[in-house]
Amino acid sequence: MYCDVSSVRQVAVYCASSFGRHPLYADVAAEFGRILAERNIGLVYGGSGTGTMQSLAEAVLANGGEVTGVFPSEFPRELLQSGLTRTIEADSLAERKELMLELADAVVALPGGFGTLDELFDAFSRFKLGFISKPCGLLNAGGYYDLLLKFLDQGVDSGLIAQQDREMLIASDDPAALLDELERVRSESAFRIG
Known part of the structure; x- marks a missing residue:
């Protein structure tokens, strides 16, 4: 069960600017957006009005939530999602990652x-090293990340990834459970780092 007074007030979400071949991806993005809005958690994302990024943002907005779109200045304006709560223009992709x-x-x-992978692992590396207290999770819709998780486990078996580091990357196919776990870890890491 999640807390009404949350230390997770905004979540940066990385996802696709296409819909992919499986309707599940858009459905899960919309479900995640609905849950964010219901929990009064704001969405921070790349600002696109295409693909699962669109499904996510529209679901948050449709359920009364707040959405911040952060996009690089060279991003085509016609591809931006309309009706966002706030937009922030960054000078580059690197600055966009920092702002998000x-x-x-x-x-x-x-x-x-x-x-998506670049942004996730950039954030996760910072979290793992203790530079930020922002836990990272994979919403493993339809087993999409199963092979990535297996690869990370192979890294542990090979001695190139520490088991404790591997365990810091949260993965779930359940959006609500993933948010619950992020909330728990955020509370613990904010206390530890802060």
């Missing part, structure tokens, strides 16, 4: 591609 992390209390990756 600055605004968020936790990070979640939905199914996505190279950009």
Whole structure:
């Protein structure tokens, strides 16, 4: 059960600017957006009005939630999601990542591609090293991240990834359970680092 007084007030979500081949991805993005709004947790995302990014943002807005879109200045304006609570223009992709992390209390990756993985592991490396107190999670919709998680376990077996580091990356196929766990870890890590 989640707390009404949450230390997770905004979540940076990384996901795809396409819908992919499975309707599940858009459905899960919309479900996650609905849950964020119901819990009064703001969404921070890349600002796109396409793909699962669109499904996510529209669900938050449709359920009365707040959405901040952070996009690089060279991003085509016609692809931006309309009706966002707030938009922030960054000078570069690197600055966008910085701003999104600055605004968020936790990070979640939905199914996505190279950009999603880049943003997730950049944030996770900072969290693992103790530079930020913003836990990171994978919403493993339809087993999308099963092979990635297996690869990380192989890294542990090979001695290249510490078991305790591997355990810090939260993964769940249940959006509500993932948020509950992020909240728990955020509370603990904020206390430890703060």
